Amino acid sequence: MSQPDEWGMALEGPATARQVAERLNQTFDALLTWNSGAVRPPYMKEGGVWPDTSIAGKVTYKFAGADQSGAGDIPFGVLDKGRGQFIPNLSHVGPQEQIASAATMDIGAKSAYRLVVTGNEGIQSLGGKQNVRKQLRFEGELTLTHDDAVLALPGEKDLTVKAGDVLEFSSDDAGKFRCDVSPAAGADGGSTSSSGVPVGFIAPDPSGTGFGPGWLKLGNGATFDVTIYKKLALKYPDGVLPDPDDRVLRGAGPLAGAAGTVLEDAFQDHPHEDAYASNVSDGTARTSVRTFGSGRTVAETGESQELPQGNAAEGNETHPLTGPASAVPGVRTASETRVKSLTVDWYIKAADTVNDPEVIQALAHVASLNAVVSQTGELERVAKNRVVNRFNTRAQYTAPVYTAVDGVEIAIFQTTIDNIKSGNAVRIDLGVFFESENNLVFWLRRGDVDLDRGGSAGGAQPGTRGIFAPIYDNHNGGTPNFKSLSLTDENPPAGSSTYKLMAQSSSAVSKSFRINEPTDGAVGENRERGVSWMELQELQA
Numbered sequence: 001m002s003q004p005d006e007w008g009m010a011l012e013g014p015a016t017a018r019q020v021a022e023r024l025n026q027t028f029d030a031l032l033t034w035n036s037g038a039v040r041p042p043y044m045k046e047g048g049v050w051p052d053t054s055i056a057g058k059v060t061y062k063f064a065g066a067d068q069s070g071a072g073d074i075p076f077g078v079l080d081k082g083r084g085q086f087i088p089n090l091s092h093v094g095p096q097e098q099i100a101s102a103a104t105m106d107i108g109a110k111s112a113y114r115l116v117v118t119g120n121e122g123i124q125s126l127g128g129k130q131n132v133r134k135q136l137r138f139e140g141e142l143t144l145t146h147d148d149a150v151l152a153l154p155g156e157k158d159l160t161v162k163a164g165d166v167l168e169f170s171s172d173d174a175g176k177f178r179c180d181v182s183p184a185a186g187a188d189g190g191s192t193s194s195s196g197v198p199v200g201f202i203a204p205d206p207s208g209t210g211f212g213p214g215w216l217k218l219g220n221g222a223t224f225d226v227t228i229y230k231k232l233a234l235k236y237p238d239g240v241l242p243d244p245d246d247r248v249l250r251g252a253g254p255l256a257g258a259a260g261t262v263l264e265d266a267f268q269d270h271p272h273e274d275a276y277a278s279n280v281s282d283g284t285a286r287t288s289v290r291t292f293g294s295g296r297t298v299a300e301t302g303e304s305q306e307l308p309q310g311n312a313a314e315g316n317e318t319h320p321l322t323g324p325a326s327a328v329p330g331v332r333t334a335s336e337t338r339v340k341s342l343t344v345d346w347y348i349k350a351a352d353t354v355n356d357p358e359v360i361q362a363l364a365h366v367a368s369l370n371a372v373v374s375q376t377g378e379l380e381r382v383a384k385n386r387v388v389n390r391f392n393t394r395a396q397y398t399a400p401v402y403t404a405v406d407g408v409e410i411a412i413f414q415t416t417i418d419n420i421k422s423g424n425a426v427r428i429d430l431g432v433f434f435e436s437e438n439n440l441v442f443w444l445r446r447g448d449v450d451l452d453r454g455g456s457a458g459g460a461q462p463g464t465r466g467i468f469a470p471i472y473d474n475h476n477g478g479t480p481n482f483k484s485l486s487l488t489d490e491n492p493p494a495g496s497s498t499y500k501l502m503a504q505s506s507s508a509v510s511k512s513f514r515i516n517e518p519t520d521g522a523v524g525e526n527r528e529r530g531v532s533w534m535e536l537q538e539l540q541a
Contacts, residue, residue: 101142107169108132117142125150128175137166144179152178197349199231202242202249204344211347218346219245229350244346248339265337378540382424385538389415392531394517399440399505405462407443407504410515414500417536422494425539428487430501433530435480436513439506441466444487446497452487462504480518480528488539499536 041050097112099105101119108129120140124147143160146153153159159179161167171177197203202218205211216224216232222241226233233239242260252259324333393412400407417426428444428451443453443466453465489497505511513519516530 101138101140107134107136108171108175110134123151126169126171126177128171130171130173130175132177133168133170135166135168137164139163150176152176154179199349199351200235201349202244203347203349205347206342206344208345210345214349214351215347216241216350218348219243224350232348232350241348246336248341249346267337378421381419382421382538382540385417385419387415387417387536388533389413389535390531390533392516392529394515394529396512396514397503399436399503399511399513401508401510402462402504402506403508404504407462407502409445410501410503412515413532413534414498415534415536416496416498417538418496420492420494420497420538421541423541424492425541426489426492426497426499427537427539428489428499429484429533429535429537430486431482431484431531431533432501432515433480433482433532434513434515435518437511440503440511440513441506442483442501442503445500445502446489446492450502451489466504466506480530482530499534501534 038052040052041048096114096116097110098116098118099107099110101117101121101123103122104125104127105117105123106127106129107115108127113133114135114137117136117138118140120142122143122145124145126134138161141160141162143158144151144153146156146158148156168180169177170180203211203215210217216222216229218241221243223239224232224236224241226237226239236242247262250256250263252261256263391412395410395412397408397410413430413432420426430444432442444451489499503513516532518528
């Protein structure tokens with residue numbers, strides 16, 4: 001229909017003036033509702049639509065409001081005459097609306113075509129609205145449940161979407177929805193999503209980084225668990241994967257054999273020329289070159305014959321002339337027969353998608369194995385975290401009186417253990433060779449914290465508490481002591497801890513004592529010497 005430049009026409013003679021006006025209004029309403037032309041009509045009713053014939057594809061516009069300038073015109077869509085379709089401009093079909101994810105999410109109740117799905121609750125149904133088409137963009141990860149009767153999904157399986165995924169759904173006359181457009185490939189290029197790559201497909205990876213979950217690396221005698229990768233087990237029931245290490249993949253045929261055939265390297269059969277030297281002497285040699293298969297021989301004699309690669313000994317004999325191919329200039333040689341190549345890792349598709357139970361179970365299996373390996377490694381680390389301070393150094397100390405605030409540190413015993421894991425304990429093994437008067441006590445200290453020193457009940461002074469005391473020696477010079485003990489520090493801090501041996505007199509006078517020798521410092525045959533130690537071992541919690 002063309003665009004009218006003026007109006008007021010009547011289809012038939014009206015009976016009254018009022019009827020003339022009504023007929024004219026009806027005629028112009030029809031004309032101005034749908035008009036076409038290369039320029040915008042000078043007058044349009046609100047809600048009118050016109051195809052713009054000046055633009056390929058006839059872009060149409062929908063007018064809204066009373067403004068006749070065209071400022072309020074809205075792009076409405078494109079008429080595709082080739083396919084007989086009207087393609088709406090989705091950005092103007094309606095406002096974008098939000099809808100919260102739910103087990104039953106009624107998208108038909110929303111007027112907008114484009115919906116933003118919030119939340120992470122799984123979706124089992126999109127409602128029962130008939131003949132609806134909607135585009136859904138998801139703001140969070142969630143799972144849609146496949147149901148042939150309610151919600152049909154690609155591959156007839158559940159589908160997990162991630163934030164940013166966009167799906168398109170349409171419903172039929174019965175209100176059953178189906179997914180028409182699947183999510184775009186993820187950050188991994190689709191290799192671990194619904195990429196359409198069949199199970200058993202073998203792909204090369206020259207990057208050395210692999211394809212992620214759902215793929216298994218071939219080579220080095222690789223195997224797989226047939227109870228986990230059940231689809232792959234249909235191709236390889238024994239769980240043994242093909243091994244392409246150091247091999248070129250080749251199409252099946254009369255020379256290569258059937259699929260799965262393994263061939264070793266070989267030369268193609270071909271003729272050779274062979275050279276010999278005979279009747280070798282200082283001045284005369286006979287050289288012959290024979291072509292295999294023909295029996296033809298070419299002979300030369302003389303003093304200056306140049307022989308092919310090799311040497312011949314003097315004598316009336318025949319000697320083969322031999323030599324490596326690498327001696328010939330320009331020949332490339334190696335320990336194998338090969339073509340020009342690019343080295344890759346080969347991977348096989350083991351499961352359809354990362355959401356497959358096969359992949360989930362495999363990842364859980366790997367995680368479990370990693371946990372076992374990690375735990376084993378930790379146990380090994382703890383077992384090796386052991387420090388031994390064993391010495392025969394001789395030293396003399398004086399322990400302060402029992403009323404003193406603190407004792408004296410026997411510095412040669414100081415020992416540090418590193419890398420203690422939080423929650424683990426430290427076992428302390430101590431051996432002390434010493435001699436002193438009586439009334440001397442010892443105790444252990446970690447940093448500034450006393451260990452097993454005893455309490456101060458009853459007003460006991462510091463010097464009356466300790467973990468052990470020496471045997472009384474009346475003469476103080478003939479009977480050294482040796483004391484040993486083993487105890488556990490249950491609550492050491494994570495990281496490093498330094499352990500010390502302390503001493504204090506338990507009487508009102510200070511006490512002198514010696515480590516690894518008697519107090520008289522005897523020499524010669526009667527001297528007594530000893531060895532002391534402190535050993536620290538981390539213990540697994």
